[in-house]
Amino acid sequence: MDNEFKFLNQSMPKLTMIVGSLLILEGVSFYLGTGMTSVTSLIPSFFGIPLLFLGYMAKIQPENNHKWMHAAVSVGLLTFLGGGMAIKGVIDSDFSASTLAQLIMLIVGGVFTYSCIQSFIYTRKMREANEN
Numbered sequence: 371m372d373n374e375f376k377f378l379n380q381s382m383p384k385l386t387m388i389v390g391s392l393l394i395l396e397g398v399s400f401y402l403g404t405g406m407t408s409v410t411s412l413i414p415s416f417f418g419i420p421l422l423f424l425g426y427m428a429k430i431q432p433e434n435n436h437k438w439m440h441a442a443v444s445v446g447l448l449t450f451l452g453g454g455m456a457i458k459g460v461i462d463s464d465f466s467a468s469t470l471a472q473l474i475m476l477i478v479g480g481v482f483t484y485s486c487i488q489s490f491i492y493t494r495k496m497r498e499a500n501e502n
Contacts, residue, residue: 375492377485383435386425386442389482393418393449393475400471411467414475417449421482436493443486450479 377385397415404411421442428438453476459469 373496375489377488381429382439382442382486382489383425383428385482385485386421386428386439388425389446389478390418390421390423390425392478393421396471396474396478400467404467411471413452414449414471417445417452417475417479420445421449439486439489443483443490446479446482446486448479449475450483453477453479 374381380388393414395418397412397418400411400414401409424438424442424445428435428442431438453472453474456469456472456476458464459466459472
């Protein structure tokens with residue numbers, strides 16, 4: 371029986387790599403889609419690259435999975451917080467590409483951070499159950 375936590379039917383290292391890849395794709399897409407006029411449209415990629423790396427490292431070093439995933443949840447939380455700037459844009463009815471990109475970061479970062487927290491809770495419960 372597989373006792374590994376899964377979110378959206380994905381292991382956490384694989385989910386981390388998927389989220390990292392999506393953020394890289396988001397950044398590159400918005401950069402190209404806005405005419406390559408602002409490097410700031412690549413900001414989602416700056417969060418995606420470390421997530422892709424951390425997920426890969428967790429996958430190839432399962433004995434250090436907890437270390438890599440703790441680093442990944444930190445990047446995920448920063449992604450969520452960085453995307454929080456979208457709230458002002460939504461309040462001001464500014465639905466520009468910048469606000470949309472920030473909103474995507476807010477949602478993706480929030481869901482990813484939530485999944486990591488659920489994974490940590492699950493792992494702790496499994497460890498406690500195995501000790502008894």
